[in-house]
Amino acid sequence: MPAITGIDFINRINNLKNEIWLNGERISGKISEHPAYKGAIQSQAKLYDLQQDPERVDFMTYDSPITGEKIGTSYQPPKTKNDLANRSKMIQEWAKSCHGMLGRSPDYMNTVLMSLASSASLLEGKDNCFPDHLVTFYEQARENDLSFTHTFINPQVNRSPFYLEDSDEPIAAKIVGESDNGIIIKGARLLATQGGMTDEILVFSPGGLNDSDNAFAFSIPSDTKGLKFICRETFVLGNNAYDYPLSSRFEEMDTIVVFDNVLVPWERLFFYKNLHVANNFQRQSAFRPFALHQVINRQIVKLEFIADVTEEIVQTIDIGGYSHVHEKMAEIICTLETMKALLLKAETNASIDEFGLMRPELTPLQTASCIFPKIYPSIIEAIQLLGASGMIMIPTEADFESAIRPDLDQYLQSAKHNAKDRVKLFRLAWDVTMSPFATRQTQYERFFFGNPSTLASDLYNSYKQNN
Numbered sequence: 001m002p003a004i005t006g007i008d009f010i011n012r013i014n015n016l017k018n019e020i021w022l023n024g025e026r027i028s029g030k031i032s033e034h035p036a037y038k039g040a041i042q043s044q045a046k047l048y049d050l051q052q053d054p055e056r057v058d059f060m061t062y063d064s065p066i067t068g069e070k071i072g073t074s075y076q077p078p079k080t081k082n083d084l085a086n087r088s089k090m091i092q093e094w095a096k097s098c099h100g101m102l103g104r105s106p107d108y109m110n111t112v113l114m115s116l117a118s119s120a121s122l123l124e125g126k127d128n129c130f131p132d133h134l135v136t137f138y139e140q141a142r143e144n145d146l147s148f149t150h151t152f153i154n155p156q157v158n159r160s161p162f163y164l165e166d167s168d169e170p171i172a173a174k175i176v177g178e179s180d181n182g183i184i185i186k187g188a189r190l191l192a193t194q195g196g197m198t199d200e201i202l203v204f205s206p207g208g209l210n211d212s213d214n215a216f217a218f219s220i221p222s223d224t225k226g227l228k229f230i231c232r233e234t235f236v237l238g239n240n241a242y243d244y245p246l247s248s249r250f251e252e253m254d255t256i257v258v259f260d261n262v263l264v265p266w267e268r269l270f271f272y273k274n275l276h277v278a279n280n281f282q283r284q285s286a287f288r289p290f291a292l293h294q295v296i297n298r299q300i301v302k303l304e305f306i307a308d309v310t311e312e313i314v315q316t317i318d319i320g321g322y323s324h325v326h327e328k329m330a331e332i333i334c335t336l337e338t339m340k341a342l343l344l345k346a347e348t349n350a351s352i353d354e355f356g357l358m359r360p361e362l363t364p365l366q367t368a369s370c371i372f373p374k375i376y377p378s379i380i381e382a383i384q385l386l387g388a389s390g391m392i393m394i395p396t397e398a399d400f401e402s403a404i405r406p407d408l409d410q411y412l413q414s415a416k417h418n419a420k421d422r423v424k425l426f427r428l429a430w431d432v433t434m435s436p437f438a439t440r441q442t443q444y445e446r447f448f449f450g451n452p453s454t455l456a457s458d459l460y461n462s463y464k465q466n467n
């Protein structure tokens with residue numbers, strides 16, 4: 001089938017009837033109508049619709065090698081520098097539609113699956129490995145435009161390097177059985193963003209040292225029997241876009257994932273009970289350069305949006321003459337320009353890799369992934385400092401529609417805007433920096449691609465090898 005539309009996505013997710021728990025209750029009825037999911041599902045649906053837009057179809061889609069129909073570019077293995085540039089254009093187009101706030105827009109996971117399937121040859125001839133399953137499944141996902149969440153990390157029980165789980169009842173999800181139909185998984189995974197609102201969940205175990213039951217990789221439908229998504233509290237405070245401009249539209253739920261004796265059919269298993277492969281496959285595959293390429297493109301769009309919002313604050317209350325304001329703006333500009341330069345270097349120095357992919361240079365992407373999580377929180381703080389009490393004194397749209405409107409118009413006006421527009425801007429700045437949604441965004445960017453110290457070690461070690 002061709003790339004799906006927004007309504008195809010919504011209908012498919014509603015039909016799944018995934019087991020999702022929020023605030024002590026199982027969500028029933030259409031997930032797309034639930035207040036905690038509605039905004040994100042509608043925003044994601046708009047992304048799918050962009051694939052159909054006649055003005056964008058040439059770079060948002062490409063011709064299926066199987067059917068010739070137009071399918072999503074995020075699934076395309078880039079073979080030329082032009083393909084890579086097209087990929088960036090597609091990623092940035094989707095990111096612009098959500099100001100880079102949907103960290104797990106479908107292009108992220110589609111890219112992950114594309115890069116892993118392109119590296120399937122690494123699994124060939126290895127014990128308990130099924131490279132053909134990975135490639136077949138990728139083709140199935142690509143041709144049906146499947147959406148994904150993923151969970152790669154074990155629950156945060158004990159992070160000491162000497163910790164080995166020793167419990168009769170599994171905590172971290174592991175293999176507890178095997179049958180003619182597949183393997184059985186029991187236990188939990190730390191986190192899946194967008195858990196419950198995607199067709200599939202991709203699971204990779206962290207591997208380890210001694211227990212091959214901790215070594216597996218697979219993808220299963222989100223409505224598989226025994227699979228549960230347990231939500232954190234929702235950060236949607238209301239659905240009015242004036243009051244909650246970002247959280248009403250882009251709040252991606254995070255979920256604990258529980259596997260209650262879940263059967264993973266053989267054909268969905270990519271490898272199992274092979275610790276060496278579990279410990280090395282992702283690192284040796286094309287996963288890192290391509291996933292990071294998607295992440296850095298999105299973060300650039302997000303920074304551009306943040307720079308615009310911040311400049312508007314500066315203009316609105318006319319603080320552009322102060323030198324400390326210039327310093328804060330310069331910090332944003334330097335970060336943005338650094339990220340763009342690193343992306344450009346990665347794409348300029350791209351070369352064909354062992355899997356035949358046009359791979360962006362890894363070092364600049366790793367560098368960007370070390371810089372951004374550190375600087376993002378300080379950019380957020382800079383906006384808080386520039387906005388000062390303006391970030392707090394933000395009446396709602398209902399206030400503007402009430403009898404106190406004349407007071408608000410008089411006392412909340414600004415150098416550039418009338419009161420309602422000024423408050424609209426500051427509510428947006430609050431949703432970028434201070435609301436529960438914003439606070440989660442900061443934590444998200446800090447840990448998006450893993451522990452910052454692990455990312456730094458990765459950069460250090462690969463830099464030593466390659467330079």
Ligand SMILES: Cc1cc2nc3c(=O)[nH]c(=O)nc-3n(C[C@H](O)[C@H](O)[C@H](O)COP(=O)(O)OP(=O)(O)OC[C@H]3O[C@@H](n4cnc5c(N)ncnc54)[C@H](O)[C@@H]3O)c2cc1C
Pocket residue numbers: 150151152153156159190191192193194254440443444447448449450451452453454
């Ligand atoms: C909002 C949000 C959304 C996320 N979405 C997803 C998702 O969709 N899918 C997914 O798989 N994951 C997701 N994650 C998980 C993310 O990958 C992890 O948060 C990240 O890898 C860090 O792991 P952790 O949270 O378990 O922290 P921990 O590993 O428990 O770290 C806790 C502290 O200990 C330190 N520490 C731990 N181990 C080491 C070490 N070996 N060396 C040095 N210091 C160490 C850390 O630096 C940190 O300060 C998400 C996280 C967040 C915050």
